Amino acid sequence: MPLCRHYIAAxxxxxxxxxxxxxxxxxxxxxxxxxxxxxxxxxxSVVKFAYSANEASIPPSxxxxxxxxxxxxxxxxxxxxxxIKVAALDRRFIVPDCPHKFDISxxxxxxxxxxxxxxxxxxxxxxxxxxxxxxKMYYVYKDDFPKGHRLSRQDIExxxxxxxGHNSGLIKDITAIKDLxxxxxxxxxxxxxxxxxxQVVEVFVLKQDKLAGELLTDDDYESSMHPIAGASAAxxxxxxxxxxxxxxxxxxxxxxxxxxxxxxRHRVLVAQETLTRGRLLSPLNARxxxxxxxxxxxxxxSTNGIEYLEVIRTIQAGSPLRVSDVQVASLxxxxxxxxxxxxxxxxxITVSMEALESGKLGEQVVLLNPESGxxxxxxxxxxxxxxxx
Numbered sequence: 001m002p003l004c005r006h007y008i009a010a011x012x013x014x015x016x017x018x019x020x021x022x023x024x025x026x027x028x029x030x031x032x033x034x035x036x037x038x039x040x041x042x043x044x045s046v047v048k049f050a051y052s053a054n055e056a057s058i059p060p061s062x063x064x065x066x067x068x069x070x071x072x073x074x075x076x077x078x079x080x081x082x083x084i085k086v087a088a089l090d091r092r093f094i095v096p097d098c099p100h101k102f103d104i105s106x107x108x109x110x111x112x113x114x115x116x117x118x119x120x121x122x123x124x125x126x127x128x129x130x131x132x133x134x135x136k137m138y139y140v141y142k143d144d145f146p147k148g149h150r151l152s153r154q155d156i157e158x159x160x161x162x163x164x165g166h167n168s169g170l171i172k173d174i175t176a177i178k179d180l181x182x183x184x185x186x187x188x189x190x191x192x193x194x195x196x197x198x199q200v201v202e203v204f205v206l207k208q209d210k211l212a213g214e215l216l217t218d219d220d221y222e223s224s225m226h227p228i229a230g231a232s233a234a235x236x237x238x239x240x241x242x243x244x245x246x247x248x249x250x251x252x253x254x255x256x257x258x259x260x261x262x263x264x265r266h267r268v269l270v271a272q273e274t275l276t277r278g279r280l281l282s283p284l285n286a287r288x289x290x291x292x293x294x295x296x297x298x299x300x301x302s303t304n305g306i307e308y309l310e311v312i313r314t315i316q317a318g319s320p321l322r323v324s325d326v327q328v329a330s331l332x333x334x335x336x337x338x339x340x341x342x343x344x345x346x347x348x349i350t351v352s353m354e355a356l357e358s359g360k361l362g363e364q365v366v367l368l369n370p371e372s373g374x375x376x377x378x379x380x381x382x383x384x385x386x387x388x389x
Contacts, residue, residue: 062088062095065102069115072104073130077112078153078174087129096124112173138170139192147185150200150225151177156192169193181225198227203235204257210247221257234258246292263292268320269300275315280329280383281306291320298323307383308361330358331383332365340367340378342388355384364389 066088070081088095098119107116107127118125139156149155153174171177171192180197204221221242226235237259244265251261268291275285286306300306300321310329315321332338336355341348351369359365359380367378367386378386 059095061097062093064098065095065117068102069104069117069128069130073115073132076106077132079132079158083132085131087131093126095126096122098122098124138172139174141186141188141190141192144187145182145185147182148225148227150181151197153177159191169195181227183227198229200225201228201231201236202239203231204239204242206251206253206255206257208253210251212247212249214247216242216245216247216262224256226256231256232258234260264295266291266293266295266299267301268295269303269306271315271317271319271321274317275311277311277313279311281309281311281321281326283307286321296320296322300326328360330360332359332380332386334358336384338365338367338378339385340376340388341381341385359386 066086069086069088070084073079073084074081096119099121100119103118103120105116105118106112107114113131114127114129116125116127138159140159142155142157145151145155156171156174156177171194176194177192177197179200181200182196183198184196186192186196202223203226205224206221208220210216210220223239235256235258241259241262241264242257246263246265248261248263251257267288269286270289270291272285272287275281279285283303283306286303288301288303300323308329308331309326311321311325312327313325315325332355334355334357338353338355339350340353341350343349353367353369353376356366356368356375361380361382363380364377365380365386367376368374369376377389379389381387
């Protein structure tokens with residue numbers, strides 16, 4: 001600043017008529033520079049004073065809200081509080097006193113640029129914009145990790161942005177690594193990029209050789225997370241299909257199971273003997289058993305009511321019965337001797353009559369009394385049995 005002093009001294013000397021040398025051109029330039037610096041520092045002082053006054057004027061309730069938002073966002077995003085800016089300093093935005101801590105959340109999972117603030121006690125809520133302005137915006141690996149490693153929050157750490165060169169595909173949000181695995185090996189300090197990561201699918205790998213027809217147990221396989229692009233559609237099936245399943249073909253240890261390799265166990269109605277067309281079903285010729293294989297959509301699963309059904313085609317012994325294989329049987333055939341029952345108060349009278357027509361359960365048929373020649377209408381109630389109307 002000697003030139004500034006020279007300039008001031010020269011001007012003062014001329015004012016009091018003291019001889020002094022004329023200022024050079026470079027002295028005039030430096031004088032202008034000095035004045036510019038003085039004005040700049042004065043402006044900075046005014047701004048700092050105004051900012052300090054503004055900070056001091058923030059109501060306590062608003063300061064509490066801002067502090068709580070920073071604390072919550074820092075915890076959710078695993079960053080430092082000083083890197084978070086909260087747009088809540090507008091004087092027109094009034095924050096009431098909340099008896100308890102504010103309830104803070106992101107209104108949408110895909111939007112982390114604003115938070116929803118709620119004080120349920122007084123029924124007040126607001127949406128407030130936030131931004132992360134710190135330098136720590138990218139992540140690096142904390143250690144060497146192999147291909148197939150499933151990443152967690154503990155595997156990566158934030159990196160100062162000033163060290164970043166090529167920014168393509170960089171992970172900026174730690175939640176973006178959820179349920180992802182590495183498609184390649186990575187080294188310590190390497191930037192975490194989306195190109196390294198893949199979504200995963202659970203597959204099941206045999207731990208030992210299995211022969212066709214053997215039962216699969218929990219000790220025979222282990223689950224493994226594979227890149228979704230590296231797993232075939234047949235390898236993507238729910239774990240519940242493995243329970244009590246049989247191996248459909250002989251397979252070696254290390255093999256990744258496919259759905260077609262399994263015969264799932266089902267409880268279905270199975271023919272105990274060869275059933276010819278028109279044969280009535282009964283617990284003696286049809287029983288619920290374990291069946292391994294693909295379950296047909298109309299497979300019969302229970303014996304309830306089978307005594308009223310008859311098969312409409314030949315069914316081989318050991319075959320599962322289907323709804324399309326049976327129909328409601330005619331329990332009374334024309335010419336059958338039918339037990340006709342009539343209730344009179346507490347008295348039940350049963351007589352033998354001849355069926356003049358066939359009928360299924362619940363249908364009406366005409367019966368003939370062979371002794372009196374009388375005809376009556378009755379309702380089919382069972383095999384060769386009917387009741388009065």
